[in-house]
Amino acid sequence: MHDAVTEWISNNREKLFQFVQHLIQIPTINPPGKQYAEMVEYLERKLQQIGLETEIVRVPDAMVEKQLGEAFLSFPRYNLIARWNAKAPKTVLFNSHYDVVPVSGKWKHDPFRGEIDDKWIYGRGSADMKGSLAASIFAVEALKTLKIDPLYNVHFALVADEEIGGELGSGFVVKNKLVEPDFVVVCEGGSAKKIGIGHNGILQLNIRVLGTSTHTAYQQKAVNSFLETVHLVEFLEGFFKKILADPKRGYVAPSKEKLKPIVNIGGVVSSGPGSKVNIVSSETTFTIDRRLTPSEKMDRVESEIREAIEKWAKKRGTKVKIEIIHKTEPCALGYNSSFTKSFKSAVEKIKGGKATFTVNRGATDMHFFVKANNCEAIGYGVDGKDIHAIDEKTSLEDLVETTQVYATFLSSPLS
Ligand SMILES: [Zn+2]
Known part of the structure; x- marks a missing residue:
C-alpha cells in the first residue's frame, strides 16, 4: 500500500523541486538574519494548505538584544511550529533551520535562484538545509493527499539561527516547550546510507x-x-x-x-x-x-x-x-529503539543495501532537543555538496529519495 506514497512523490517531483527553488529564492542570510518573516509566512501558508495547524512565534526583542546585540533588533527572529495530531500515541518532530550562511566568491549559478540542470539543484541552502526542509513537508503532503494516516503525530519546528548557534531558534523552541516530541528527526547530520545519532x-x-x-x-x-x-x-x-x-x-x-x-x-x-x-x-x-x-x-x-x-x-x-x-554540547545517542530501527529500515528500503549509524563532525540543533526533552533523535537529510561554499548543490534524485525515506518512516510499521 505504501508504495503508493513513494510513487506519488516520484510522480510529483517537479512540484518538490519548485518548492525547494522557492525556498532558495528567499535569501534568509544569517548573519544578520534577513527575510525571516517572509520565510515563515510562506511556510505557514504551505503547511496550512496541506492541512496542518500552525503557529509563528516571534522571539521577544529583549532576548534578541541580549543574545545578539542591539544591531540585530531590526532583524526579528521567528520560529514556526506546525502540528498534525493524528490521534497517535507518540509524536515525531521534524526539525529544520531555514537560515543560510552568507555568500562569497564567484558562483557559476546564481546563489538565490535555485537553478536546475539534469542532475542538481544549485543555490545557497539547497543542501544546508532548505532541500531537506522541503522534503519533510513534501513527505507529509504525500500522506495527506493520499489520505494515509501516519503512525505518529507529526510536528514541525522550522527554526531560525542554526547557523549562529541556534539559541533563538531550536534553543528558544525547547526552552519555551513549544514542542514535546517522543522522537526528533533533525533533517541534517546524516544522509544517503548514514544516519546521524549525534554530533561533535x-x-x-x-x-x-x-x-x-x-x-x-x-x-x-x-x-x-x-x-x-x-x-x-x-x-x-x-x-x-x-x-x-x-x-x-x-x-x-x-x-x-x-x-x-x-x-x-x-x-x-x-x-x-x-x-x-x-x-x-x-x-x-x-x-x-x-x-x-x-x-x-x-x-x-x-x-x-x-x-x-x-x-x-x-x-x-x-x-x-x-x-x-x-x-x-556534543551528543551521541542510542540507536536500538523502535524509532531508530524503523528509520533505518526506511532508509534501507529506499536507498537499498545496509544503512549505518554515524556521528556528525559538525554540530546541529540535535543537542537542544535531546537535552530538553530527554528524547531520542536522529539526523538525516539530503546528501548535499559544497555546503557553506561556492555553488552549493543537492542531487535531484537524492532529494526525491530523502522525501521518500521520511514518508516511508512515517507510514510503514516495522515488519
Ligand atoms: Zn545546517
Whole structure:
C-alpha cells in the first residue's frame, strides 16, 4: 500500500523541486538574519494548505538584544511550529533551520535562484538545509493527499539561527516547550546510507592578552602584548598536543568511523584599539576553536583550558582575559529503539543495501532537543555538496529519495 506514497512523490517531483527553488529564492542570510518573516509566512501558508495547524512565534526583542546585540533588533527572529495530531500515541518532530550562511566568491549559478540542470539543484541552502526542509513537508503532503494516516503525530519546528548557534531558534523552541516530541528527526547530520545519532561539540574562545601601550622609543618598561601572545600560543600548542592525544577522548561511531578531538588556534588574530607601527602593542586577541567528541564533557574541556591559561598567566605575570564566543554540547545517542530501527529500515528500503549509524563532525540543533526533552533523535537529510561554499548543490534524485525515506518512516510499521 505504501508504495503508493513513494510513487506519488516520484510522480510529483517537479512540484518538490519548485518548492525547494522557492525556498532558495528567499535569501534568509544569517548573519544578520534577513527575510525571516517572509520565510515563515510562506511556510505557514504551505503547511496550512496541506492541512496542518500552525503557529509563528516571534522571539521577544529583549532576548534578541541580549543574545545578539542591539544591531540585530531590526532583524526579528521567528520560529514556526506546525502540528498534525493524528490521534497517535507518540509524536515525531521534524526539525529544520531555514537560515543560510552568507555568500562569497564567484558562483557559476546564481546563489538565490535555485537553478536546475539534469542532475542538481544549485543555490545557497539547497543542501544546508532548505532541500531537506522541503522534503519533510513534501513527505507529509504525500500522506495527506493520499489520505494515509501516519503512525505518529507529526510536528514541525522550522527554526531560525542554526547557523549562529541556534539559541533563538531550536534553543528558544525547547526552552519555551513549544514542542514535546517522543522522537526528533533533525533533517541534517546524516544522509544517503548514514544516519546521524549525534554530533561533535564546539567551544570557541577569544583570548585577550593585555600589555601596555607605549611609543616604540620609550618601551623599556612596557609589556608587549604581541610578544606575550607568542609565548602563550607556544605554551598552548604543547598543552593541546598532550590533551588531544588522550585516546579516551576519541569516539568510535557505530559505523566504525573514528572521531578525534581537534583544536584550531588563531583562526582570528587581531591587535587592540589604537594599534600602530610605532606603538608597543597593548592588546592582542586570538581565537581558539576546540571541537569536542561525544566522549568529552563541555564543562571539563572549558575548565581545563581556563586553568591552563590562568596558571600560565600567573607564572608569567601577564594579564589574560578569556571570553566565550560560542558553545555547543556534543551528543551521541542510542540507536536500538523502535524509532531508530524503523528509520533505518526506511532508509534501507529506499536507498537499498545496509544503512549505518554515524556521528556528525559538525554540530546541529540535535543537542537542544535531546537535552530538553530527554528524547531520542536522529539526523538525516539530503546528501548535499559544497555546503557553506561556492555553488552549493543537492542531487535531484537524492532529494526525491530523502522525501521518500521520511514518508516511508512515517507510514510503514516495522515488519
Ligand atoms: Zn545546517
